[in-house]
Amino acid sequence: MNMDQVMQTFIAESRELLEQMENALLVVAHDGPDAVNAIFRAAHTIKGSAGMFGLDAVVDFTHVAESVLDKVRDGAVAVDDALVALLLGCCDHIGHLVDAVEAGTLDGDETLAVAGAPLVAALQCYLDGEAAPARAAPTAMTVADVGSAGQWHISLRFGSDVLRNGMDPLSFIRYLGQMGTITGIATLADALPAADEFDPESCYLGFEIGFQSSVDKAAIDGVFDFVRDDCQIRILPPENRITEYLAWLDEVPDERERLGEMLVRCGSVTAHELEQALAVQAAGGAAGVPLGEILVGQGAVLPTVVEAALAKQRQAPEPKAAPAENRSIRVDADKLDRLINLVGELIIAGAGANLIARRTQIPELLECTSTLSGLVEEVRDSALQLRMVKIGATFNRFQRVVHDVSREIGKDIRLQVSGEDAELDKTVVEKIGDPLTHLVRNAMDHGIEPADVRLARGKPAQGTVALNAYHDSGSIVIEVSDDGGGLKRERILAKAIERGLVEPGRVLSDKEIFGLIFEPGFSTAEQVTNLSGRGVGMDVVKRNIVALRGSVEIASTEGQGTTVTVRLPLTLAIINGFQVGVGKSVFVIPMDMVEECVEFRDDQERDFIDLRGQPLPFVRLRERFELSGAPVRRQSIVVVRHGSRKAGLVVDSLLGEFQTVIKPLGKVFAGARFLSGSSILGNGDVALILDMAALLTGVESESHAAAA
Structure with a gap:
């Protein structure tokens, strides 16, 4: 077994479980027991996996948190905001411990122990000041003593190569002791060879273990996942568990199921035991042997349980359709x-x-x-x-942001999420997280009013920040909105005039005025807070979005709220492009933005045409890019749309639709306007990809200026 690969799997799965744990903590007030169980399962799984690798720091800290969660499950501890905040802090600390495992610094990092001490102390307060339950020390006993009533009987036979594969048999037994009490162990040494045949790298021992715990058979079986191929395991339940299995089979509805599925559902057989039995049944030597006989012969289940399951199976009228198999694999990015x-x-x-x-x-x-x-x-x-990945995972991260920031600024704010199933390229998802975080924090700090102000204005005391995503014309649109006080148009305009960004007396549309807040250093905040007010951030947000070939707009109504609309391409790699020619130059327009092509007749000096009774502004690409040469006699207009903007591009020739591989322009051309990238044509020439957001913004601005 490749231990480095297994460790990376543990790290990746731990981070996924921590994300699930965090999401469940943020909705525990609404979901109740289901969320508590999800939190407990995540913590328990992380602790169990860490125990298999001997990561005592992770095990010890998670064990204390798990003890508190166990009291929450039993109803002994109530869930309130203070406990949720504490457990979120514990979730963060476990994440830091996992990071240290990945960096290989877990054992020597004293700062982690110092950081975790206050959290452990706070958790102990919920345990009534008592120390976490100590790990029970196993006692020596005989094989006959192990099988007493009221406890599990676990029979282990480790393979001879278990040590060579990097596994310590005792580590699994130690971890088993964290799930319950090991009442005794009988060590079997009957496989030990003569002294001259002894191999120090081989394992010859087996164990008979008495174990008391409230966990089920599947949880006990899961302890040995990493050593499954190097040992033989037999788990016999206590008498009271057998009674539970029979009662479950008696009470289950009369739905015809396969025997193995029924035994797994009631808990008397694990999925691994069923898999082994089915493999034996499929083998030629066991052809025709009933599955129940095989399970009994392997010692996986008692005959009385099998007989009860068969009786229940005969009562059901029709077979139940098998669930569809969900297959997935991890692929390195x-x-x-x-x-x-x-x-x-x-x-x-x-x-x-x-x-x-x-x-x-x-x-x-x-x-x-x-x-x-x-x-x-x-x-x-x-x-x-x-x-392509769903944006819901990115949206869910903001539940924690809203929870923490609302506590920090003393406001009651909830996050409303919609459109989680919208998909986009993973590279876009990775780069959009920071801009969205700033927009959400800004909406909470500047947009949402304090509770007393909201009540005075007839609004609910609780503010709402909403995230929404949807597809539109080959792009993904992400909206960040709030129901706060909205932007103050006149204050923004006055600040812009004061800073010299706008000439006094110039008439600007609402969209142009609201767009001024993306200027570097622009802020109308009356006081600086830990979150915002320094004028740093919104310009960075726009710069990062533009770098992704996207655009950002703001719409706001004073007293009602603000909506920031971010439009991004679905992918940054390959698109369907519509190629046009201007002189000897070739330009590419994203095909999803092209609406139609019409003939252009330049019979008047104007910058718009009449398109079926509606004025359509246009731009001549030859003039925009200062290309030499005279235009051809018959030019065309490509009608394009980007969001709410619509305009025409005057070109010499229409070359048609082609697959376009997007290549970056490089640092030398980083300042080039109206271009988002390049592409290599079949003949080796370079075609320039038009930045439609910037190009149409320029057309709109020129049209407004001409109208004024």
Whole structure:
């Protein structure tokens, strides 16, 4: 077994469990027992996995938190805001411990122990000042003593290679002691060879263990997951558990199930034991042997339980459909990135092959390249789909942000989330987290009023910050809104005039005025807080969003609230592009933004046309990019839409739709306006991808200026 790989799996799964634990803590007041059970399961699983690796610091701290959660489950401790805040702090500390495990500094980091001490002390207060239950020391006993009534009987036979595979048999027994009380252990040494045949790297011992605990058989079986292939395990339940199994089988509704599924559901057989029995049944030597006989023969279950399950099975009229299997695998993100890069190069190579085929006009070659293009397009879509993730995971992170910030600033604020199923590229998700965090914190600090002010204005005392996501024209739109006091239009305008950003007397639309808050250092806050008011942040938000080929807009109504709309591309790698020509230059427009193409007649000196009774502003790309040469006699207008903006682009020629691999422009062209990237054509030339958000904003501004 590759221990480094197993450890990485533990680290990844621990972080997922911590995220689940945090989400459950934030909704525990509404979900009640279900959320408490989810929190307990997450903490218990992390503790168990850490115990298998001998990570005592993680085990000891998590054990105290788990003890408090156990009291919460039993109703001995009530859940309030103070306990939720404490457990969230514990969740963070466990995360720091896991980070130390990954860095290899867990044992030597004294600062972690110092940071965890106040949390442990606070947890002990909920345990009535008593120390956490001590781990019970096992006592020596005989095999006959182990099988007494009222306790589990666990029979372990470790394989000879268990030590060579990096596993310590005693570590599993020690962890078992954290789930209950080991009443005794009988060590079996009957497999020990003669002294001259003894191999110090081999394991020859077995154990018969008496164990008292309230956990079920599946939990006990789960202790030995990491050593499953190097040992033989038999778990016999106490007499009272057998009574519970029989009672469950008697009370379960008359629904026809497979025997194995029924035994697993009642807890008398583990999923692993069922899997082993089915494997034996499928083998040639055991063909035709009933599953119940195999399970009894393996010692996994008592005959009385099997007989009760069979009797219940015969009472049911029809079989129950088996649930669909949910299969998934973990794939390293770097491998996906490598795949996308290779697909991009394949598209470029395919474009070159198509160009050669059109030049030669060989029918067989044209047919082959056409088939190849279709397959490449399917491969592209499938590869991009692998990197698409739901934005709900990102939205859920803000439950914690809203919880912590609302406590910090003394406001009662809730987070409302919708559109969690909207998907976008994982690279966009990774880079949008920080801008969204700033927008949410800003809405809470500046947008939501204090409770007394809200009540005086006829609003509920509790403020609301909402996150919403949806797809629109090949983009994903994320809205961050609040029901607070809204932006003060006149104050923003006065501040902009004071700073020289706007000339006095100039007429601006609401959108242009609200857009001024994205200027560097711009702030109308009357006082500086820990969260905002220094004028640093909103300009960074816009810069980060623009770097993702996105745009951001603000709409606000004073006294009612503010909505910030962020529009982002679904992917940063490959798009369907519409190519246009201006002189010898080729430009690419994202196909999802193209609405139609119309003939352009330049018969008047004006910057708009009449499109079916509606004025449509346009921009000449030749003039915008200062390209040399005279325009051709018959030009075209490509009508494009980006969000609520709509305009036309005057071009010389329409080249059609092509798959476009997006390449960055590089640092030399970082300041180039109206461009978001480049692409390599089939003939090796470079085509420039238009930044539609910036281009249409410029068209809109010029149109308003002309109107004024």
